[in-house]
Amino acid sequence: MPWCPICKNEYKAGYTVCADCGATLVESLDEGKKAVYFGEENELYQISDFMRANGLKNAEISYDEKEGTYELLVEPDDMASAQKMIHVYLQRIAAPKEAKKQEEIHQTYTEEELEAIKQAKEAYIKEMERKPYEDTAKIAEEYKSGADSLLIVGVIGIIALVLLHLGVIPLSLPPFTKWMITGVMGFLFVVFVFMGIASRKSYANLKEQASSDHSTKEDIINYLKENIQPEEFDADLTADDPGMEILYFRRMEKLKAMVNAYSEGIDASFAEYILEEVYPDIFE
16 A cells, blocks of 8 residues: 655555645555665665675665765664774775875875975865956946935935925824834934945945056057067967967967056956956957
8 A cells, every 4th residue: 555755644555645745655654775875886885885894784875866966875773883984994994005005196196296286275265266357437326326315205204204294295194103103213314424425435436446447458458469469478378289279278378468567466357357358359
């Protein structure tokens, strides 16, 4: 007879879906094997062999297509034993293997090479974490729009509350209610006004920054266009006849070096933003 694995209800033959929770019915409530560890296929086979050598014979390896990873399955009753065996394996076998691997790496490379590899990894991580440049002119306009909205709502709200107290707005309210609404809403509208003023100041600063960025961008673009002849620029980049994708990255690295030399201290994201804009004009 079919059972619901969620509700634990038994159904008559012929039913396939639980009427209460919608779960697919199963022939038995026997939960079957459970995943105790996830990882690479080769590692799981090594752990499985270790388990069999220590008396746990029923471990299986399965590929979970939904998660895109391999999993080690054991019977529910063997879960605790399997976890202990995995802990022992990782501590006594896997850890020494990793240590030996690291030792071999240190023997293969010199200290200078290892330091260079470390710096390259750190640079790669830093590059991945770097946020792309955002156009300050667009950000300034967003601040301006927000500031105007806050000021308009705040000022109109304060005027409406004043008119309400003067009786110009014919709204019949108990005195306590009127004062409570005035206090709460008045505070809120005053906050809107101050936020609008602060946003206006930020807009002024961003507008000045946008003007400076635009000037810097135009200066760098003109410098690159005046000093780059594509044929000469590519002379040392195309000796091994690279594809267009590889050539693009080589060009970009060389362009970045030129920009950094011309404008010291320029933000890397800003420089990349400029190069993405000028690249087609120079090479395409």
